[in-house]
Amino acid sequence: MKICDGTPAKRNGLQYMEGTLPALEADHLEEHFFSCPACLQVMQTLQIVAEEFVHMPAVLVPAKRWSLLAWPRPVWSMGAVAALLLIGFFVHKNFESRRSQSSVSRNQTTQPIHATAPARSEAAPPLTHATSTPVRLSQLADLTLPVYLVPALRGEKLDAHFVAGMKEYAKGNCGGAVQALAQLSAEDAEARTAAFYEGACQMHLGNYASAATLLHKIADADNAPRQEAALYLLAQVSLAEDDPAAAHAYLERTISLNGDLQERAQAENLRIIAMHKKSSGLLQQKLDSK
């Protein structure tokens, strides 16, 4: 006989109480706790918790304001290193551009005027041609792997496959990460996190269809952790597949969550729209058709 220890209710109970659990999942949860005493107990506790909070006076917690002085020393030192690297990069870039400009002007002055016309047509294409080449939408896709922060939750034991997968992920070994993360069962507490990072790996590996399937699991679950990031990655997958309409839709959904990626998604969305307004009315057509 299968013994339940209340995990389904602990995982989805709060969303059920809030009324944000998708209808199908809510139905499954109800059917489950109707015949599972452990989950019924968890649900009853959650309901009492909800009632208690409704009648409790508001808990006032001052909003945490980020202060630069409050940052730990490693952040300061890393910031200083990053600033130095940036300055070095710009100085180098500036130096390089001055050197190329001076070599061009030196060439122009040494060549006779009548030789310039044939030289332009036979040699490398002019600079203006290179800059006017339309950038393809797929080039806009940001396929870098999102950072994984190890949760420092006391008393929480993580699944061995999950830990192995995330270690591979941290090394940048997407193949190994996918292999380990795919072994997690859907019932596992870390299944959604695993699906997200597996999706990111599949995207990084260029398996866009698998990436989209995995990322949809998080993006379509209401209030799921990393929902915003999943939507943003889905937009990147759509961009990589040259589907601006889908990318636009995912970015709109990302923006609507008002999270950390809002500004980045807004900027990207505007870029997509601007690019397509310039080149053709394709995006508008696609958007209209959707």
Add this chain to the structure above:
Amino acid sequence: MQRCWLLWIEGSRVIGRDRREVEWMEVETVEESERLVKAIASGDREAEQRLVSLYLPKVKLVLKARTRNAEFASDLLQDVMMEAICALRSGQLREPAKLPAFILGIARNLLNNHFRGMARQPASLESPDEVLDLTDATEAIAVQQEHDLVRSAISALNPTDQSILQMTLAEGLKPGVIAERLGLNPDMVRQRKLRATRKLVDFVSRLSQKRLAAHIKERVVS
């Protein structure tokens, strides 16, 4: 006697949480469903009372969660239980093992009818002549005890976690908005919400287990 301890039930609220108890309960539920359905169909009033004590908390939970109105939920609760008993008396349930799904179905139907604005009157069915008493004194005490446990569990939480849960459950705010109010990252809010919920549930579970142990000890001594 041993079984009685393993399945110590107070107003259909399972107090113990040992895995063995859970297994016992599941076996008992299927067997009891079949027995209850047969007994109610043959006119056993005690079986009706037993059915009410078993399913009332479950139906109440669904109705409260779906209507978000305790008063209305308790009105609807009467209708659901009455409709279930009427149907069982007339032998409408052909597969007794599906009793939980049957009662859940009735609750959902009545809820849907309410939301569609055409609430059905169970009076159209044969109404039970001896009306069931749904108010249970032991249940009320158990609920009060559970509220006390939950209050102490909440007070043991970190103020930020308390605030996150309150904004979620009392004000219905989304993690993005809560994050903005508290100056946190939305992902962090989601994570803390989950962690605080688990903490509360485990805390209440541990405390009620201690109470169960004390209760059993008291009984053995007496």
